[in-house]
Amino acid sequence: MISVSGLQVSFAHRELFSDVSFTVNQRDRIALVGKNGAGKSTLLKIMAGLLEPSSGTVVRSADCRIGYLPQQMEHARDKSVLEETLTVFSHMDALRIRLDRINGELAVRDDYDSAAYKKLLVDLNEVTDGLHILASDNPRGNAEKTLGGLGFKASDLERPARTFSEGWNMRIELAKLLLSKPGVLLLDEPTNHLDIESLRWLEQYLESYTGALLVISHDRTFLDNVTERTIEISLGKIYDYKAPYSHYLELRRERVEQQTAAYENQQKTIEKTEEFIARFRYKPTKSNQVQSRIKQLEKMERIEIDPLDKSQIRIAFPPVQRSGKVVFTCRDVALGYDKGPIFTGAGMVIERGEKVAFVGRNGEGKTTMMKLLTGQKTVIEGTFEAGYNVKTGYYAQNQDELLDNGLTVYQTLDQIAVGDMRTRLREILAAFLFRGEDVEKKVGVLSGGERSRLAMAKLMLQPYNVLALDEPTNHMDIRSREVMKEALQQYPGTLVLVSHDRTFLDGLADKIYEFRDGRVKEHLGGIRDFMERRKLESLRELEKCIETKDNKSAAGPEKETDAPALYRQKKERDKTLKKLQQAVLRWENRIEQHEKGLAIMDEKLLAPPAEGFSTAFYQLYEKEKKELDHAMRAWEEAHNQLDTFINNTKDA
Secondary structure (H helix, E strand, O other), X not given: OEEEEEEEEXXXXXXXXXXXXXXXXXXXXEEEEOXXXXXXXXXXXXXXXXXXXXXXXXXXXOOOOEEEEOOOOOXXXXXXXXXXHHHHHHHHXXXXXXXXXXXXXXHHOOOOOOHHHHHHHHHHHHHHHHHHHHOOOOHHHHHHHHHHXXXXXXXXXXXXXXXXXXXXXXXXXXXXXXHHOOOEEEEEOOOOOOOHHHHHHHHHHHHHOOOEEEEEOOXXXXXXXXXXXXXXXXXXXXXXXXXXXXXXXXXXXXXXXXXXXXXXXXXXXXXHHHHHHHHHOOOHHHHHHHXXXXXXXXXXXXXXXXXXHHOXXXXXXOOOOOOOOEEEEEEEEEEEEOOEEEEEEEEEEEEOOOEEEEEEOOOOOHHXXXXXHOOOOOOOEEEEEEOOOOOEEEEOOOHHHHOOOOOEHHHHHHOOOOHHHHHHHHHHHHHOOOOHHHHHOXXXXXXXHHHHHHHHXXXXXXXXXXXXEEOOOOOOOHHHXXXXXXXXXXXXXXXXXXXXXXXXHOOOOOEEEEEEOOEEEEXXXXXXXXXXXXXXXXXXXXXXXXXXXXXXXXXXXXXXOOHHHHHHHHHHHHHHHHHHHHHHHHHHHHHHHHHHHHHHHHHHHHOOOOOOOOHHHHHHHHHHHHHHHHHHHHHHHHHHHHHHHHHHHHHO
């Protein structure tokens, strides 16, 4: 569908990457990864046709319709959320006009063998396919369903889009993109502004999406759930792995170990050669040998390795004063703004040393509760108490914007460091991935992820015994998130955080407060336990929904129907539902088996034996691929049957 060949990009005398080549095929699920500044977003823009490379080509197939979601865009909308979303279907009018023009030309031409006539036929096919894809019996219903999946309430749909934050407007763009059903989806950080429930909905949507997907995300769980191939950009080169993200990490570790060994051997060779040149440079009898070694060094292709790959992260926190046993207490708390409370009746007890996470849909009051804990809001009803000797450091979502752009990275920390910490500033900055010349960079030139890291380092440098962190990992790459998580796991004080990153929360938070439908509910245990419980609750809600529909049917026009008949009806439905669920699960297990088999064979292909592989090996490899394709098609059909049955049951 898309072929990238020999791509090279340079900015301001700096080469971003060179000789990049790969192909995106239909139904490919690709994660594009690399540290902040590696060129991931630039590559997506080039593939979308928004940027031109310095050299190289991007070839798109004639029927390839690309949908691109950038990280940031301008929003100036007076339309309502629903009206703005429905504009995606306005393309149908333009397509119909184009279709009429093409049909008119074809009706009067008779040069059937000419290139121009064949071009018209290609255009006709393209326009017809476009109309078919966009056509919908119920565009409004599809738009409402998609917006609901992305977190919008029914009452939000008639509000002007401009009254929503940038994050919510990004959701509108994502909804329009999904409704347009492109052949290739290019998504740049689609998870940044999504809550956990919206993330799960998007994952489920992408599972049934039939086109190709290329996604940049720093959410490891999301990548594992939606991708099957990983392309890494590192030091201006790409590495293409036929593996999902977690498996890619294992393969990458092996590659880095090999590269590091080769790098160290080369460095020893360079050192010895340079010693020889320096020793015999001015000896006439050795001049030929010296020149030979100089040329050898000049021609040598230097091996590069990312300094982060050989780094060991160690973050030591400054000593903090001990707080009381109970840090925060809320009793029957109501919080909100002028329009009224967001939630009521909230009860909460956070004790010293606990690591607590606030989760829930956007707009349910997580940030508002954070403002209460940090003294920026007061309760509408109920009581709130902070414990003895509580000193709270607050990381807001816009914390990185509060940094002084005129200072260097080093100066930013030097301003606040006291005591022994001043002698360890470079060590601390290195722990937050600022090394070498990075520490002398002006804050104003840092990327979003770098600014977030610096803001967090600044916060952690101060002797707070409570940290309240609101989306601290936004804009951070995966390595930075891992560093942050490792640091917070060692933090000796109390931690309260808001995050939608499930991988980040896993193993970090030991208590969950869920904000949902105007209430705050406590869940003991980590994020995995919470997700499992929520999954079960969702299933129970579905069962209740089905039972409610059954009860309504029984109370309606057919209420004279006898109870045994209703029982048999329900029993038959339950039996069918179970059968369909088992079919989906059965094909999922087969897919997993075939994928594991292919992964093992792919590993072997990466390091072929000297004598090569036998014909039988390649035959077995092709057989495994065909069986995987068959299992994928069968799973898709089983999943569609299950969805149809559930929807019909709801509507019955």
